Amino acid sequence: MRPWFLTLGDLPPAPLKVSPLFERDQPLEIEVGTGRGLFLVNAGVTRPDTNFLGIEYDFKEARRAARRLQKRALPNVRILGADARVVLGKYLTDACAVGLHVYFPDPWWKRRHKKRRIFSAEFLVEAARILKSGGLLNAWTDVEEYFQVMTELVAANPRFEPLPPPSERAAAHDMDYHTSFERKKRKLGLPIYRACWRRKNW
């Protein structure tokens, strides 16, 4: 499965030098909570001039996603099996990425579990740190309440400014969705809330 699937144990001690993980040294985008990897596969194929690092702490899902990358021998996509909070907080260096993607993060419905949500004020501090000026933060969810929380958290962070979100487009086939969760939720007829913010020159 290497080099597509890696764990923190495969890496030298922090801070993480990202470029040796990939075949070419080129701009990096990071996806947090990769799931089955549909975003990474499509993005990796259509944008060969960008490196993509997915972070997923469910190793079964991460390996399943890595098999899809391996099948296509994608040189520009890797998956790190790890807790994204640890990777962002301890491993990734300042201004290492031009994009950060968070799609359908677990909503953790119960009040006492909400602190497990990945999209938090602390997450935004790390997001602002690892993104280059002008870098983009993308977040999508079908959970209206979580979306509102995300929007309010970003509005309270002076390092980001909103951009117009992408509009929904018809899928040409079953793999033509942004992520597996987007496909699942759209097939259920649920609305999808999308946002994009730019890391300001600060």
Ligand SMILES: C[S@@+](CC[C@H](N)C(=O)[O-])C[C@H]1O[C@@H](n2cnc3c(N)ncnc32)[C@H](O)[C@@H]1O
């Ligand atoms: C609801 S799924 C969405 C998966 C994918 N983004 C999609 O849209 O199909 C959320 C994913 O985030 C992962 N996840 C949640 N918290 C995480 C964390 N702290 N670090 C890494 N992965 C995380 C979960 O294991 C799960 O695979």
